[in-house]
Amino acid sequence: MISEFIIGVGILVLLGLFFAVVIAVAYKKLRVYEDPRIDQVEEMLPHANCGACGQPGCRAFAEKVVGNELLPSKCTVSAPDAIARIAEYLGVDAGSEEKRIARVLCAGGKNEAHNLADYRGTLRTCRGESVVNGGPKACNWGCLGLGDCEAACDFDALHMNEDGLPVVIPDLCVACGDCVEACPKGLIELMPESQKLIVQCKSRLEGDLALSKCSVACTACGRCVADGAPGLIEIVNNLAVVNYELNNLASAEATRRCPTDAIIWLEGAQFKEKQVGTLPLGKVERTHFEEDLENRYWQ
């Protein structure tokens, strides 16, 4: 009776020892060396897996950084001191990457660009509207204003304002490019922060025809071309296009005479969170007298 018990335990112990040896040998022989620094660097990265660096995720980026293929500053999500820490830990140059921000190339919100029809379908997203006759807006190129970009932003850096335009908060934007992909009209571009002269229009129409669709459209009048530094701006396909290779020549001078404010000199965020100053078409601002009268009437 006891001997059977001992045999059973003995077999299990032997089996255990055998597999322990197999595992020990396999651990030595089949081991793949992995730099322990990769784990450390990954720990220091923000774990956003956003893809702004062009890599499939933070782990892949950490491998590239440790392998000296990329500089730590390629990670635009990390704060500068986190980058410095990684560089210090690896003993490499942090590198310098200019901050890029998502810029919206359309300023035609609800108050500026009118709709030809109401979208009444059930798929209320920009993508859904854009496959139905190009969306209800009169302008073929304009922002549809339903916030596909807002839904795509993982960093809470993009909000739709009352006018139906996306407001990018420069401090929060990490240039991951998700909104660029989300926009069916291709209106969002990642631009370096130093590019301050921006044409907020994509319409290829000219003059009054462009104005008939949107009050802030580029009418291709060419005043910015004349006012800007030579060669800085040119009109291509009825649209002012800034040559950013000459960005150091750019100044706010080019935007002074723009009749529609389609070209702007940008400091900070693009649009206001709250719309001020513009009234819906057809409504006149009330005078003090009228307001006074109304107040008295109700009292």
Place this chain on the structure above:
Amino acid sequence: MSSNLFGSLPTFPHGVHPDEYKELACHRRIERMPFVEVYTLPLSQHLGAPSKPVVKEGQKVRRGELIAEPGGFVSVGLHSPVDGVVHAIDLFDHPNGQVLPAIQIRTDRFSTQQLTIQPGTPPEEMTTPEFIKAVQWSGMVGMGGAAFPAHVKFSIPEGKTCKYLMINGCECEPFLTCDHRVMVEYARDLVDGTRILAHFLKPEKVYIAIESNKPDAISILKEKTAEMDFPMEVIALEVKYPQGAEKMMISAILGTEVPSGKLPLDVGVLVSNVGTAVAMSQYFRQGLPLVERVVTVSGTAVKRPSNLLVPIGTPMRDVVDYCGGITVPSPRILLGGPMMGMVQKNLDVPVVKGTSGILALTEREVRDLDTYSCIRCGRCLDACPLFLNPARMGLLARKGLWEELEENNIMDCFECASCSFVCPSGIPLVQSFRVGKAMIRERKSKK
């Protein structure tokens, strides 16, 4: 031929039965639309490369004169629909919602619009390459709605043969009656155009497929084909949507399935619309290039539903006004049929070669359904003529899982909208498939 066990008509498996509404316009004779002031002819009315203008602003053109040449092999010529002057070559609104280059022609008010061109060589004396070139330069496209250049379809690649030629007169979309009227009123041209096609494609047999709700067209075509020296069979098919889709028609008539991602020619079949066959005859016998087409103007919001012979490029507003205008304040305007047609936001766009119908529907017919959750009833699976899984595809499309969507064969879907039609939860299935397909194509083009 598929099952005929109970004496039923041949058809394909699955599909739906929407209300027909064809009685609104099916007995109206085709009228010629009067000429209007301005015609806008977009340079890309067909699939493929846009045409290249060969006229200048201010130039005088005659009716039927070439104004733009093909811009590549998958491209066709464009002809002036009227005697007039080229007013502008610029960007104009296109019925697909975009703003695209077009030629605008102002009509010469004092012209009689008499056609002065003569037919070229009779097709019987042409070689096949000559025939293909003639079809390309005549501006011929598939008149069913997709506007695929006809000559590309007719040029059969090496190693493939056209065993059966099918002329598609199904017209399964509700409301549309233009093909029906064409078959009744242009029966002789239709049979003659089919004979010309058969001469070059050399099929063993020609089928003319018509849904059985058009008995007058079936009887008149049976009569006309009996006189021909070529074996042509007029087949009545069951009334079911989407019977007029070419893959469904092949399945109904021959019982063979066109494999995924393949063309009908891979199973030895070539399908052509009745309008295309009529246009072939008119071009080769009378010399008339594709400058006009029959358009159904129908719907409950149109005062006088009609079938009109409209010159290509006529503004839709003029066409609708000619039909007595619209009776309700905010109609929904559709181009094409109600199942696959595109909602139109703008009536100031021209009729193009692919416009088969202009429908104006009232609030009652287009009311929006509330969307509920999928209850897994499986009706969409029973409706999908391609045996896809619309419920799953809809879920994937809403979640934005584009790779998985492609693995579920969304690219085979031809957006017939049968699934959306039967969905009791009002889920926007076909809409999300359109988004998904656009997204997949966009991602592919970026790579």
